Amino acid sequence: MTLNVYLSGEIHTDWRDRIMEGAKGLDVVFSSPVTDHAASDDCGVAILGAEADKFWHDHKGAQLNAIRTRKGIADADIVVVRFGTQYKQWNAAFDAGYAAALGKAVIVLNPPEHQHALKEVHAAALAVAEHPEQVVQILTYVLTGALPN
Numbered sequence: 546m547t548l549n550v551y552l553s554g555e556i557h558t559d560w561r562d563r564i565m566e567g568a569k570g571l572d573v574v575f576s577s578p579v580t581d582h583a584a585s586d587d588c589g590v591a592i593l594g595a596e597a598d599k600f601w602h603d604h605k606g607a608q609l610n611a612i613r614t615r616k617g618i619a620d621a622d623i624v625v626v627r628f629g630t631q632y633k634q635w636n637a638a639f640d641a642g643y644a645a646a647l648g649k650a651v652i653v654l655n656p657p658e659h660q661h662a663l664k665e666v667h668a669a670a671l672a673v674a675e676h677p678e679q680v681v682q683i684l685t686y687v688l689t690g691a692l693p694n
Contacts, residue, residue: 548688551621551644552577553614554637555629556585560654560677564625567681571688576617578610585610618644623687625680626670628655628663638666645669652680 550573552561565575579585589596589605596602614636618624624644626637644651653670654677655663667673674680682693 546688547572547574548684549574549576549620549622550684551575551617551624552627553618553624553640553644554627554634554654555631556580556582557631558629560627560629563677564680564684567678568684571684573684573688576621578614578617614640615643618649619647621649623650623652623684625652625654626666628653628659628666630656630658638663641666641669652683654680 548571552564552575556578561575561577561580568575579588586603586606588609589607590602592609593605596605618640621644624640626641626644628634628637641651641653651670652672652674653663653667654674657675660667672683674683685691685693
């Protein structure tokens with residue numbers, strides 16, 4: 546069984562790399578949003594033309610990124626949504642809700658200090674983890690039935 550896993554959310558730390566490295570040897574295909582912050586912010590104006598107003602600049606980028614995100618979530622078996630500590634990932638909350646509405650298995654990954662703020666997001670998830678390694682353990686269990694040592 547191959548799992549398609551979409552890694553959504555925070556882009557400023559190495560959590561994606563830690564999950565992909567830990568999952569080597571498992572039958573998992575990963576996808577994610579564009580994690581180059583500047584490219585993600587500027588894709589709309591780079592492709593569709595410049596905007597004088599920052600609102601429309603951001604709007605164009607958000608729309609193009611939404612195409613990629615919706616496709617990635619729709620194709621996924623599992624959606625991992627990471628909420629980091631440095632920035633507010635409002636888009637990650639949307640991704641979790643969208644994935645849950647599509648019937649996707651959602652794993653939320655966040656530090657303990659966000660437990661209260663994310664309680665509604667957690668309610669839509671099938672698992673809530675604090676560390677990327679726990680996500681790897683979940684994927685291992687789902688694919689093999691094996692528990693961590």
